[in-house]
């Protein structure tokens with residue numbers, strides 16, 4: 001596998017690293033080596049690479065900024081594709097057109113400078129546009145799908161590049177149609193509201209401060225580990241009521257600032273993270289009869 005893919009990457013001028021530690025790039029600083037880590041820097045290279053990997057049946061996984069994936073401690077015997085170099089964008093009046101790997105916080109700061117409103121509540125989500133769309137990421141009662149208009153993706157099954165309107169993409173709480181499809185999300189467009197730079201900045205600062213006051217900002221994590229189990233039932237509250245804040249397994253800890261976050265306080269392994277999240281689920285189930293669902297994806 002290695003020789004075949006390395007030849008392909010060289011020939012197609014895709015930068016790559018061999019046997020690269022995923023812990024170095026994952027926001028929770030956990031993960032074994034990837035046999036190959038590839039960095040396509042444009043959409044053409046991304047589509048061509050996934051087509052090649054599908055055809056040659058080489059195991060692979062597209063990632064954005066790795067802020068919602070827990071990689072196994074074992075070696076990933078395949079190709080991890082990181083898309084953060086595919087990050088161009090265009091703004092035309094109130095329409096933002098953006099490629100998959102663009103960072104949400106960076107885009108929010110650009111929109112703020114242009115006096116465009118729409119990203120203030122999600123500005124603190126550290127992922128890519130594609131990662132956020134796939135999981136319909138959101139914060140403070142707003143999901144990314146609310147200002148999204150279209151998504152363009154490569155469909156593995158048909159080999160076609162397709163653009164669909166938001167209403168056809170089954171967005172709901174932390175999910176979308178992409179969760180069930182085999183696709184590479186390529187780009188998206190958003191409709192923003194004209195405002196002014198100062199008001200947008202004031203809103204962004206307000207939400208940034210709330211995050212800073214209530215979340216373990218700066219400590220390696222994958223954000224909230226569990227989905228909200230009901231409209232007004234919060235996983236963090238249930239975990240807190242079980243007395244689990246600060247609970248540690250190995251190097252993983254239930255944040256003592258926000259019980260929904262599992263943080264890496266030392267040299268946490270994926271097993272520490274998983275064992276801790278299973279323990280949390282058991283405690284919450286035993287006490288409240290509610291089964292928490294992971295928000296984080298485990299990749300091995």
Ligand SMILES: Cc1cc2nc3c(=O)[nH]c(=O)nc-3n(C[C@H](O)[C@H](O)[C@H](O)COP(=O)(O)OP(=O)(O)OC[C@H]3O[C@@H](n4cnc5c(N)ncnc54)[C@H](O)[C@@H]3O)c2cc1C
Nearest residue numbers: 064065066067068069127128130131132137138185222223
């Ligand atoms: C400190 C912190 C705070 C957070 N706060 C929030 C929050 O407030 N709200 C929230 O919803 N989330 C939050 N998160 C979680 C995370 O940032 C979001 O889920 C984010 O949208 C994930 O984007 P990503 O680029 O990191 O995706 P990744 O973790 O890289 O990938 C997530 C999924 O998307 C897939 N994927 C990524 N790009 C593509 C592509 N181009 N084509 C096909 N598949 C792709 C991956 O295969 C994977 O299945 C937080 C995380 C951290 C670390």
